[in-house]
Amino acid sequence: MTEGLLPPGKYFMQGNIACAEAALIAGCRFFAGYPITPSSEILEWMSYRLPQVGGHFIQMEDEIASIMAVLGASNAGAKSMTATSGPGFSLMQEGIGFGMMTETPCVIVNVQRGGPSTGIPTLVGQGDMMQAKWGSHGDYEAIVYVPNSVQEMFDLTIKAFNTSEEYRQPVILMSDQVISHMYGSLVVPPHEEIKIVNRKLPNVPPSIPDFKPFDSRYEVPPMALAGMGYRVHVTGLTHDERGYPYYTHEVSTWCVKHLVSKVRNNAKKIWEVERFMLDDADTIIITYGITSRPAYQAVKMARSEGIKAGMLRLITAWPFPDEIVREVSEQAKVIIVPEINMGQMIHPVKEAAECLVVGLSWAPGAVPTPDVILDTIRAVSR
Amino acid sequence: MPKEVLATEHPDDDLIRTDRMPHIWCPGCGIGIVMKCYIKAIKRSGIPPERHVVVSGIGCSSRLPGYVNIDSYHTTHGRALPFAIGMNLVKPELEITVIAGDGDLVTIGGNHFIHTIRRNHDINVVLINNFIYGMTGGQHGATTPAGSKATSAPYGTIDNPFNLPLLVASLGAPFVARWTTFHVNQLIDAMLKAMKVNGLAFIEVLSPCPTHYGRDNNFPTGLEMMRYFKKMSVINHEADLRTVDIDLRSGKPIIVGNFVHKEKPSYNDMWRKLVESVREERK
Amino acid sequence: MVRWDISLFGFGGQGIIRGGQILGEAAVLEGKDAALTVAYGPEQIGGWSRADVVISDEPIDFPLITKPDVLIVMSQEGLDRSFNEGRAPKKLLIYDSGLVDVSKVKGINMVGLPATKVAEQLGRRLVANIMMLGAFSEITKIVKHESLLNVIKKTFPKAVELNERIFMEGVRYAKESGVIV
Numbered sequence: 001m002t003e004g005l006l007p008p009g010k011y012f013m014q015g016n017i018a019c020a021e022a023a024l025i026a027g028c029r030f031f032a033g034y035p036i037t038p039s040s041e042i043l044e045w046m047s048y049r050l051p052q053v054g055g056h057f058i059q060m061e062d063e064i065a066s067i068m069a070v071l072g073a074s075n076a077g078a079k080s081m082t083a084t085s086g087p088g089f090s091l092m093q094e095g096i097g098f099g100m101m102t103e104t105p106c107v108i109v110n111v112q113r114g115g116p117s118t119g120i121p122t123l124v125g126q127g128d129m130m131q132a133k134w135g136s137h138g139d140y141e142a143i144v145y146v147p148n149s150v151q152e153m154f155d156l157t158i159k160a161f162n163t164s165e166e167y168r169q170p171v172i173l174m175s176d177q178v179i180s181h182m183y184g185s186l187v188v189p190p191h192e193e194i195k196i197v198n199r200k201l202p203n204v205p206p207s208i209p210d211f212k213p214f215d216s217r218y219e220v221p222p223m224a225l226a227g228m229g230y231r232v233h234v235t236g237l238t239h240d241e242r243g244y245p246y247y248t249h250e251v252s253t254w255c256v257k258h259l260v261s262k263v264r265n266n267a268k269k270i271w272e273v274e275r276f277m278l279d280d281a282d283t284i285i286i287t288y289g290i291t292s293r294p295a296y297q298a299v300k301m302a303r304s305e306g307i308k309a310g311m312l313r314l315i316t317a318w319p320f321p322d323e324i325v326r327e328v329s330e331q332a333k334v335i336i337v338p339e340i341n342m343g344q345m346i347h348p349v350k351e352a353a354e355c356l357v358v359g360l361s362w363a364p365g366a367v368p369t370p371d372v373i374l375d376t377i378r379a380v381s382r
Numbered sequence: 383m384p385k386e387v388l389a390t391e392h393p394d395d396d397l398i399r400t401d402r403m404p405h406i407w408c409p410g411c412g413i414g415i416v417m418k419c420y421i422k423a424i425k426r427s428g429i430p431p432e433r434h435v436v437v438s439g440i441g442c443s444s445r446l447p448g449y450v451n452i453d454s455y456h457t458t459h460g461r462a463l464p465f466a467i468g469m470n471l472v473k474p475e476l477e478i479t480v481i482a483g484d485g486d487l488v489t490i491g492g493n494h495f496i497h498t499i500r501r502n503h504d505i506n507v508v509l510i511n512n513f514i515y516g517m518t519g520g521q522h523g524a525t526t527p528a529g530s531k532a533t534s535a536p537y538g539t540i541d542n543p544f545n546l547p548l549l550v551a552s553l554g555a556p557f558v559a560r561w562t563t564f565h566v567n568q569l570i571d572a573m574l575k576a577m578k579v580n581g582l583a584f585i586e587v588l589s590p591c592p593t594h595y596g597r598d599n600n601f602p603t604g605l606e607m608m609r610y611f612k613k614m615s616v617i618n619h620e621a622d623l624r625t626v627d628i629d630l631r632s633g634k635p636i637i638v639g640n641f642v643h644k645e646k647p648s649y650n651d652m653w654r655k656l657v658e659s660v661r662e663e664r665k
Numbered sequence: 666m667v668r669w670d671i672s673l674f675g676f677g678g679q680g681i682i683r684g685g686q687i688l689g690e691a692a693v694l695e696g697k698d699a700a701l702t703v704a705y706g707p708e709q710i711g712g713w714s715r716a717d718v719v720i721s722d723e724p725i726d727f728p729l730i731t732k733p734d735v736l737i738v739m740s741q742e743g744l745d746r747s748f749n750e751g752r753a754p755k756k757l758l759i760y761d762s763g764l765v766d767v768s769k770v771k772g773i774n775m776v777g778l779p780a781t782k783v784a785e786q787l788g789r790r791l792v793a794n795i796m797m798l799g800a801f802s803e804i805t806k807i808v809k810h811e812s813l814l815n816v817i818k819k820t821f822p823k824a825v826e827l828n829e830r831i832f833m834e835g836v837r838y839a840k841e842s843g844v845i846v
Contacts, residue, residue: 012690012699030472032464051660056471056653061497065464068457072437072468075455076476080468098458182728183686183701185693206432226453226469227476229432233399233448235456244402245448245456296726370727 004053011186015153015179016041016083018186019109020049022154023081025188026161027196028107029055030078032069034062034088037121038177039111042083063088067095067108074104075234077225079161083109086119089128089135097136098236099170100259103214103221105199107160112176112289114364124177125364126289126340130347132172133318139256141263143171143270144318146288150184156315162197163270167262168220174317176340178290178367199223206230212241216254219262263319272315273324277303281310282333283381286325286349288314290367291338298373307381317345322352329353334380338373340364356380397421397431399451406445410596410604412563412589416510417446419566420481423573424452427477435478437466439491441517442591443483443510460491463498466505474650477577479506484525485515488544492524499553499582504648506576506583509546512591513630520594527630531598545627550584551642557583558642560626562611563590565638572640581648588628588636599630611636668721669807672733672752673797674743675761677705677714680794681739685716687798687820691812692720700728713742720807735805735846737797739780741765756846759800761793774846776800778838784831792824792831799835804844810836 006021013021020042023031031046033039043059050057056073060066063084070080084092089110099106114120115127128135132144143163145156156173164171200222204211206229213232215221221241224230237245238255263270274292277299278284285295292313302309312328314321325348329335335353337346338360346359360376362368386404398421407413424434434452438444440459447454457465462480470478480487487509488495498505514532515521522532522539525546529538551558557579559572569587576583590596590607601607610630619639626637671688675681682703689699700719706712717730736754738744739761747753753773760767762777778800780793795817802810810832817828 010693012686012693012701030468032468051657052664054657058467058471060464060467061493064461065467065494065497068461068464069468069471071457072455072465072470073472074468075465076469076472078472094458095461098461178702178729181703183689183699184725184728185698226435226455227433227473231431231451231453233454233456235448236458237456244399293725293729294727300726367729369729369731 005191006188008188008190011188012183013150013186014041014183015147015150015175015181016111017045018150018154019083019157019173019175019180020045022157023107023161024049024053025191025194026158027079027198028081028161029053030070030073030080031055031082032058032060032066032073032080033082033084034060034066036063036085036088038113038180039083039085039109041180042109063091064095067092067099070106071095071099071102071104074106075226079105079165081107081109083111085111085113085121086115086125086128087117089131093131093135096170097138097140100136100140101236102234103168103223104170105164105168106170107157107164107173108170109157109173109175111180112174120365122177123365124290124340124367126176126291127344127364128174129317129339129341129344132174139260140169141260142318143167143169143263144174144316145171146174146314146317147179148289148292148313149179150182150186153179154186154188158194158196162195165197165199166220167266168199168223174289176290201225202228202230213243214239214241216241216258219265267319270316270319271321271324273321274313274315276311276313278310278312278328281308282331283307283309283377284328284332284335285309285311285338285373285377286314286335286345287311287338288317288345291340291362294368294370295338295373297370298377301370301374302377302381305378307377309377309381314345320348320352322348325349325352326354329355334358336360336376336380338362338368338376340367394418394421397424397451399449402449405449407442408593410590410592411442412512412587412591412604413443413446413510415563415566416481416508416569416587416589417449419569419573420446420479420508421450422570423577426570426574427577429477429577433475433477435469435476437462437469437478437480439482439486441483441486441515443481443512444486446481460486460489461494462486463491463494463505463507467498467503470503470505471650471653474504477506479508479577481508481510483516484509484511484513485523488546489524496553499550499555499584501649502554502556502581502646504581504650506573506579506585508573508585508587510587510589511546512589512595514591514595516591516594520597527628529631530595543628545623546586547626547641548623551623554646555584555642556581556644556646557640559584559640560586560588560638562588562615562636562638564608564611564615568638575640575643580651581646668719668725669735669805670730670733671718671720671735671737671801672730672747672754673716673718673737674747675714675739676742677708677711679714679739680791681714682716683820684737684794684798685718687813687816688718688808689720691808691816694816695808695812697722698725700725702729713740713746715743735759735801737801738765739793739797757804757844759797759804761797774844776804776839776842776844778835780835783834787827787831789824789827792828795828796831796835799832800839803836803839805846
């Protein structure tokens with residue numbers, strides 16, 4: 001069904017709009033959200049587009065309501081999405097945990113701005129990277145994509161939906177104010193060439209006795225939706241494979257291990273990185289999102305000065321591609337982690353790397369320029 | 383220690399998750415009565431159980447969905463309504479009933495509550511008001527009558543409780559009722575009416591909590607509270623809602639009834655109209 | 666790699682951002698890469714407004730501008746802010762001569778055109794930005810007249826003739842100035 005969707009072609013488009021159009025192509029037909037700078041264009045564009053393509057849009061009273069409406073819609077069968085920024089992302093954390101526990105697919109876009117607290121609403125930040133991983137309480141494995149261009153706002157939004165449907169859990173797209181507000185070139189391929197994944201539904205009739213909505217025979221159980229007749233019980237409490245609350249340590253062990261292992265066992269399939277001038281590099285930048293853009297240039301400038309610089313760009317921040325970082329670190333003298341926060345992704349890098357790791361902590365409100373990164377490369381490669 | 387009782391057979395077994403019995407509710411608690419009424423209403427509604435969905439938040443009352451053998455969703459504290467809204471928008475053919483307590487729906491969930499009613503979503507809301515936080519051990523909430531004692535108000539509460547029928551009616555809900563767990567037949571009837579209402583239907587059910595409310599407020603058993611409901615309730619469908627606030631100490635009657643029952647376009651009706659006009663414009 | 670950093674600066678209501686969008690889209694449709702970032706003052710209406718456009722023959726690494734090659738300025742505040750913040754243009758300044766006093770600017774290629782005045786004479790103040798684009802295109806040759814006019818036509822289908830006319834006015838002023846970069 002491609003009627004009403006963004007036609008294939010070449011565009012000069014804003015990141016947030018590219019994200020919304022990609023969501024529609026991925027099959028998103030439900031959006032609930034609350035306005036917040038710098039993500040509001042996604043909400044506004046969805047309010048304009050969803051009625052055109054037979055979907056539903058609702059502006060809720062806050063971000064807590066938004067994520068809960070998204071989870072309700074997904075349990076009724078719609079591919080669902082919300083978009084927010086820092087403070088709203090904080091408010092959504094309880095709902096994200098509920099989505100993880102109930103294995104409900106959905107996509108959450110967080111357009112990062114300056115923080116903490118209200119911070120700098122209109123300017124860039126990358127201060128929510130750890131929150132995306134650990135923001136809700138308890139054990140789960142976050143899946144987090146970090147786009148660095150308008151094209152990736154499009155591509156990774158579709159991928160976020162696919163991954164969310166495949167692993168039956170919320171997936172987070174961590175954009176930032178610059179990538180989201182920037183206009184850039186976008187190529188939309190023919191729709192039939194775009195891979196779309198839909199969640200698995202039960203392949204047994206509802207009449208079978210003892211249907212188990214969280215059947216432990218599956219790594220990712222098929223999802224029985226509201227109204228299909230399976231009479232499911234879905235709860236945020238620790239539950240067994242019938243969905244019934246149970247607090248024995250045996251059930252708790254099964255429950256949380258199931259939640260984390262469906263991601264951990266498939267981490268290598270989920271990981272995505274970009275290797276830039278890495279072949280003989282010994283001074284390696286590891287970064288992500290907008291910060292990778294000046295880093296490309298800094299690496300090239302360093303190369304022209306004879307420094308063997310390169311970059312590993314994280315496209316999935318979580319699950320963290322630790323084996324790739326370890327492997328890359330074996331050829332490195334030093335790894336530099338520039339990020340627009342006071343040091344977040346440097347921690348898993350340090351945990352994985354076998355070499356010296358230094359941070360380039362940049363306060364929110366501005367993107368470090370290529371010169372800033374080059375200065376650090378020069379300083380550490382001496 | 384209360385003796386464990388296993389239900390072996392019950393006329394409503396087809397809609398009860400018997401494998402989850404015994405339930406967690408205390409002797410004298412009124413929530414089981416509400417569950418019984420809800421099951422009766424499902425059966426009499428003419429809507430097949432597969433199309434009924436029950437959604438709750440957190441608390442003693444919110445455990446109810448887990449025992450009813452239909453699609454049931456036990457969500458986070460105070461957030462049953464937005465979850466139900468998402469489901470209702472995507473599948474308006476489902477008959478969604480949110481059943482949760484006073485602490486859940488109008489204390490932590492107060493913001494969602496007012497906006498859900500304002501937008502007139504096609505959802506039935508059954509609020510079990512036992513005047514107290516039960517599951518967390520007897521703290522006071524937004525419906526605890528002023529002066530009541532609670533574990534977080536050992537000297538008596540000083541805050542004013544909500545007058546819920548007045549609040550809900552002021553937000554324009556097409557159906558507003560209040561009953562008590564003593565009024566079983568009227569409650570079933572109100573639930574049936576709610577299921578037929580196009581838009582938001584609200585029922586407040588006053589219910590005894592001997593363990594946490596009654597204990598310190600002169601209703602030591604469920605039976606005594608039920609007697610009080612029987613004695614003090616006055617049915618008045620036409621009541622002036624400004625006068626229906628609850629005071630359990632002064633001898634003030636408890637006004638119950640189906641206070642509001644009117645036609646009003648639901649959110650879904652408005653959405654359908656909007657989509658039609660957008661499609662028409664694009665032609 | 667040929668990379669151009671172009672900054673358009675004016676105030677809200679002059680079509681500064683729209684100008685940046687048109688420029689970027691024209692470049693992309695020519696097969697180049699482009700990036701547009703915008704900034705404005707806190708006022709909802711009438712505050713300062715800036716559109717930074719990067720155009721490159723190759724994929725753009727860093728999409729932001731630290732010091733523009735070309736500054737297109739349509740307000741005094743735009744000129745002053747750019748110079749005070751170290752963002753004076755490296756190669757070319759195009760300014761609205763009816764709105765911006767450049768008497769203190771030295772040592773930079775400059776072209777002034779009375780864009781707002783001409784637009785007013787044509788009955789539509791709002792098209793002044795298109796005249797600026799015409800002059801820019803003629804002097805820099807970064808994007809073709811034709812590409813810009815195509816995007817302008819698509820963007821304003823109800824005012825095709827007017828926009829083409831004022832665009833060509835900009836081209837004429839630029840030619841007459843004799844400035845090349």
